[in-house]
Amino acid sequence: MNGMAHPAPPDMAAWTRACEWRSFTDGSPAVWRFADNGRALPALVLLPGALGDASSAWRLAEAFGEARRVIAVTYPGGCDAPALADGLAALLQSLGTGPCAVWGSSYGAWWAQAFARRHPALVEALWLGNTFVDGADVAGSPLFDAAWLDEAPSQDVQARWHQALAARPDDALRAVQLHLLHHALPPAQLHGRLRQVAHAPALAPAAAARTVVSDCADDPTLRPEVRKRVRARYPGARHVALAAGGHYPHIVAAHPLVQALRAWLAPA
Secondary structure (H helix, E strand, O other): OOOOOOOOOHHHHHHHHHOOEEEEOOOOOOOEEEEEOOOOOOEEEEEOOOOOOHHHHHHHHHHOOOOOEEEEEEOOOOOOHHHHHHHHHHHHHHHOOOOEEEEEEOHHHHHHHHHHHHOHHHEEEEEEEOOOOOHHHHOOOHHHOHHHHHHOOHHHHHHHHHHHHHOOOOOHHHHHHHHHHHHHOOHHHHHHHHHHHHOOOOOOOOOOOOEEEEEEOOOOOOOHHHHHHHHHOOOOOEEEEEOOOOOOHHHHOHHHHHHHHHHHHOOO
16 A cells, blocks of 8 residues: 555544654553643543554544643554553653543553553543453454464455455545554554454453443444443443444544543543
């Protein structure tokens, strides 16, 4: 694919250009990339799913840019949940954020549980959106076939994902997904994330205050029994059920999601 193929939608591209992008490492080989609006306000950390980089959460970053210090994160691929949790903690400590509200989607929400458990002093509130318990919850998809992901070259993984996404209806979500697939992450980084999803163990539930478990009725990736399984692990959490949004409500149903997030972030 050349640099002109699969461009970002104009509003996504405009937000990305307007950001100051920075990199961080905690001394390990893993590199984090992030955008921080730097406001002197309580922080909102955005952790998208396996296919997404920080720019995939642009609608949320824009919605809360005046009310929060928004830190949109592209996290490294191939790291396990404890390594990601500790890496995020090192990043936030370097920024001096104090306690943060943490929004996670799918794989980002899965490992955010480890972050909340290992670094509770950095978590003001936790949003677990469209997530899963372990790799068995997505094992039926050929895109998350663990044995294939363990053996396939990264370029073949990218090619299979391209074939699947290109076969979808030509809509706004497809455009974003194809842009992310070809421009957001190097193939090896995406491959590393997907292997972690496929082999994901069930993590101990987080005990963060103001925890929300959110899902969408039309999510094609997570079956109803998977959503029920996630909710059952958080009986004390508030459940937000969105009627639409699929697996990417932050992209295709941002308005109702933002309204729910405003309620979550409102002072108690």
